[in-house]
Amino acid sequence: MFLPHSLTTMLYFQLVIMAGTVMLAYYFEYTDTFNVHVQGFFCYEIAYTKPYLGPEDTSAIPPALLYAVVSGVPTLLITVTETVLFLIQYTSKDLDSREKTMVNGDCCYLNPLVRRTFRFLGVYMFGLFTTDIFVNAGQVVTGNLAPHFLTVCKPNYTALGCQQALRYISHQEACTGNEDDILRARKTFPSKEAALSVYAAVYMAMYITFTVRAKGTRLAKPVMSLGLMCLAFLTGINRVAEYRNHWSDVIAGFIIGVAIATFLVVCVVHNFKGKQLLNEDPPQDPLSNDPMVNSPRVESPLEKYIASQVTELRMDDEDLSSRSLKGRLLSFFSWITGKSSRFRHLQSTRQ
Incomplete structure (x- = not known):
């Protein structure tokens, strides 16, 4: 089955959207295109x-490890699960009845396993970059300070006049510490680590719940899903325990991750209810069911002769049945007339 021109156009359009999302996440993450909002602080503020x-x-959960887990584990899990499901259905279905979707006339067909795997992984990666963009945008706009901000800022309280009264410092030149550490300390709300970890956990938990339907997994699926959610929750707790984020930062990250994962699973991949990996019945041509399009049927001489003989036999049977019915009626009426004549004769003799 060839893809229509409209579907090919939509495929290219989706690739453009994906590329734009990746580029926007790159600019947020590795460039200074977007300036971080400078939020002020009070002298000797205990919260910072x-x-x-x-x-x-040096964190217990470094960013490199977190990014590797949230990108590698779901990719491996989805690929292995889809492959196993495909092999199970492949061994139980007819080889010639499997679905084949042609990309173009010069290329080979797109296997259902490849189609489903790329679809679920593509949506997951899109959500991962979208979560990163949402978090970075929130951090740039708010500029909330980390719990250790004053420790890395190292403000000169004497020059700022903080000895006489409690003052609010709002200018960026008040800090004398390392600029990179200060910049990172201004980007804490919402927590990126909490958002990415809970997004991956919710997406994988819903994938396992809706996709794996084998017998004996009634308790295995909840255990795996809750285990993933527990790891995401521990990631958020670690951020608070190491004084890198506030509780409000972690909770906001959890909300963003859960919201994006739920939206993509429910509204985009429809609870992972895609087409079956192997179709039981091959696709039928819709024109074959239209009686107006069907070609006229030509009968052979033998079929015509058989049809005529069947018609004659039916007519003979009808004649016989009508004749037999007519004979029965005549005999019945003759019997009635005979009875009546005998009754009249008896009456005449009695008189």
């Missing part, structure tokens, strides 16, 4: 005087 435990790479 927590100790600084080192750069992100």
